[in-house]
Amino acid sequence: MEYQFRPNFERSPNLQDIINSYSSAREALDAGNHYIALLKARAENQTEIENAALIMCGAIKRGIDGLNPGLLPQEAYGQWCLGNKLEAAKILENYQGFKNLISILKKPAIxxxxxxxxxxxxxxxxxxxxxxxxxxxxxxxxxxxxxxxxxxxxxxxxxxxxxxxxxxxxxxxxxxxxxxxxxxxxxxxxxxxxxxxxxxxxxxxxxxxxxxxxxxxxxxxxxxxxxxxxxxMPVDERRVNEIPNEKDIDLLHTGLSFTPIMREKSQFLFRIATIDNPNLNIRIHHGYLDIEEYVDTIRRAKLMPIYCGWLSGGIQTRTIDALLNGSCPLHGSDDVAVQLFQHGRHTILCSSTSDLEEDIARVLETYHNKSGSLNKSYPAISAELQEIFPKPMERESRLLKYCLFEAARxxxxxxxxHTLRTTSVVGVNRCLSLARDNPRDGQNLFSIALFKAIESCIDRPFETNRQIIVNSVFNEAHSRYPNSLAILFNYARFKWMIGDKGKAYEIFTILINGLETHCYDPTRDLVWLHLFENNTEMMPPQDYFLSAANDLATG
Missing domain, CATH: 3.40.50 (Rossmann fold)
Structure with a gap:
């Protein structure tokens, strides 16, 4: 594909933006953003914070072995995970605010x-x-x-x-x-x-x-x-003993390949699918395979393209599935938490929107030469993964301990x-009843009532009785709250869904021409009807929700 036509699948903020949002490794550690604390601690040569961050990222033994005792409370979480519950309680006695957790640790069962x-x-x-x-x-x-x-x-x-x-x-x-x-x-x-x-x-x-x-x-x-x-939770708990030398799939992707809420992933996969090399065996399976077929197919693949725009500084399950089963994860950026690994990071391939096609060509060209070294390093990779992602019972125990420790810290x-949780109200009639008697939440409750009425029409949009209910709810809601953007927007979409495009156009025009005069609360008003595969859906969910989250986060 010509360079100028290649879609750009970057998303903001990227990992570097998030790193820059903290002034120090200690600030990131205190905030509970542990992978960022790890990266900043290494940049600042803050060894104690680095090891505390490793503990909180799951590399328990590595972090404990490097952490000097008595300096940071994260030591207690690490000791607890290693089975030393009373030692953890003793450590916490040296820090303020852990009294309740200490008493819990002394119980026979939490x-x-x-x-x-x-x-x-x-x-x-x-x-x-x-x-x-x-x-x-x-x-x-x-x-x-x-x-x-x-x-x-x-x-x-x-x-x-x-x-x-x-x-x-x-x-x-x-x-x-x-x-x-x-x-x-x-x-x-x-x-x-x-x-x-x-x-x-x-x-x-x-x-x-x-x-x-x-x-x-x-x-x-x-x-x-x-x-x-x-x-x-990795899909497959087994560890393979050896990476097969002969692999017949060059690039494999399964799962949600093309959806309206993951545009960057679709662009990433489109770039791969349009590589100008007819000799490549590229398999993109939109949907989930059963576990046995999924694992067997991974073991046949040289590279697994993986992309998730909102896991910067995190890890996807598929990355671990690939590493466990002898395939090399191929990420569309360097935002994945590769620095958490000592051995596995050399197998995780990180590309970028500017170099994707060239990186794939380079890696595949030398893959045959590298497969031997991958086999030699695989035992170390497997052991490292076992430490960070242990067997289910140990992993479950760590999660509970993590929650309790962080809540206390x-x-x-x-x-x-004591305000009403409007999302807890069930049914159109109950929403209407509360809306009429609740001036504080009336607009939101009428909006939800209309949303629920429209939602009930999705499967049978042309059923007369359902349309009558929607129209009735809208008339009452709009008469009380004529400036509610959500009420007007959702009703316009309903009109479009049932084929009344003239009325839909009229309402949308009112909204476009008078946006500044309408009221809307993105934290409470519902506007997404989940019509993923329906061509009548007019809501571009990714654009809306990313904009809403960004506006709320940045003010």
């Missing part, structure tokens, strides 16, 4: 309530985990939970509650009356912004994966954020907030 959805079930720890008493509760997408007492036996009094990326009506209002830390694992902070916001602002701690996520979450929610690159207590 009680944890885990609340999760189907998409996060793989992150649920075993209820037989040593040192913990765990109750885990699954809440499906359309379920509603009215109180904590529905979830747990009366005699079970948790020391902490961990919520695995579910929000709104799936969480009870009295969750935030709990006298202990409420900790969220968060994914897709931008695309689910309005659904997540009212819960995340009530959290004691939010745990993510990457420096990019930390950058935005900290600025949007104003609560403690901590990112743990080793949060990942930040010394933050969520503020009382």
């Amino acid at each position: 009680k944890i309530l885990i609340v999760f959805g189907p998409h996060t079930k793989n992150y649920v720890p075993s209820e037989m985990l040593e040192g913990f008493e765990i109750i885990s509760v699954a809440v499906n997408r359309d379920e509603t939970v009215s109180s904590l007492s529905e979830m747990t036996p009366r005699e079970f009094q948790p020391d902490a509650i961990i919520v695995l990326d579910i929000y709104g009506q799936r969480l009870p209002d009295d969750l935030y009356d709990f006298d202990g830390p409420v900790i969220f694992f968060n994914f897709d902070f931008h695309f689910q912004l309005a659904l997540q916001y009212q819960d995340l602002t009530r959290a004691d701690l939010i745990v993510g994966n990457s420096a990019y996520e930390h950058y935005f979450l900290e600025r949007i929610h104003k609560v403690p954020i901590s990112v743990f690159p080793a949060i990942l 930040f010394k933050y207590r969520r503020k009382l907030n």
Whole structure:
């Protein structure tokens, strides 16, 4: 492809932008942005902070071995992960603010309530985990939970509650009356912004994966954020003994290759697919393979192109899957957390938007010569991965300990907030009832009522009764709040969806000509209908959500 036609798949802020947002390694460590702390500590020759950051990134033994005792509290987390619970408690006695965690560490079992959805079930720890008493509760997408007492036996009094990326009506209002830390694992902070916001602002701690996520979450929610690159769950736990010398696939990508919310990944893969070399065997499978086929195909591939625009300073599961199964990860930038590895970083290939095609040609040309050295280094790579991404029971234990330690270290207590969580309201009629009697949240509740009514039309947009409900909700909502941008925007999209393009055009024109006079709250108003594959969808989700997140983060 001619150079001038190559799509640019860079995204801002990049890793260097995030590094520059901290004045020192200590500031990044204190903020819970551990990979950034690692990079800055090395640049500043701050050995103690470097080792503390390694511990918090998952390289526990390497960090503990290099850290002088008694200098930083992260030592206690490392010792706890190595099985020295009483030693961890003793270390914490030298630091302020850890009294509650010290008392918990002295218990025979720490009680944890885990609340999760189907998409996060793989992150649920075993209820037989040593040192913990765990109750885990699954809440499906359309379920509603009215109180904590529905979830747990009366005699079970948790020391902490961990919520695995579910929000709104799936969480009870009295969750935030709990006298202990409420900790969220968060994914897709931008695309689910309005659904997540009212819960995340009530959290004691939010745990993510990457420096990019930390950058935005900290600025949007104003609560403690901590990112743990080793949060990942590799698909395949087996370790191969040898990398096959003969591989018939040059470049392999599977998963969500082309979607409206990952444009840069699509551009990255398009660049690869259009390389002018008919001898290359390039396989791009849009969709997920079953685990056996996925693993077997990885082992046949020389390179695995991997790209995620919001994992700067983090690691993708596919990177680890590739390393575990003898393929070389090919990243579209140097933003992946390669410096966490001593051995694996030499196998992870980082390219850029300016050099992608040339880098691929160079690597493949010399791949045959390198396969022998890759086989020799593979035992060291495998051992390193085993340390950072251990077997499931140990990994689950580390995650729980990480959450408890970081919640204590930040010394933050969520503020009382008795305002209505409008995302917890279920059903169109209930939204309307509350909207009519609640001037404070009326506009948002009417907006949500209309959104829910339109959402119910997606599968059957031409069913008369459903259209009547939408029109009725809109008429009442618009009469009360004529300047609500979300109410007008969503109704215009509904009109477009059912073929009334004249009315849609009329409303859109009103919005375009009077944007300054309309009211809109991106943290509460819902505007994305999930019509991924539907050509009637007029919402460009990536453009909107990245703009919204950036505006909220930067003011």
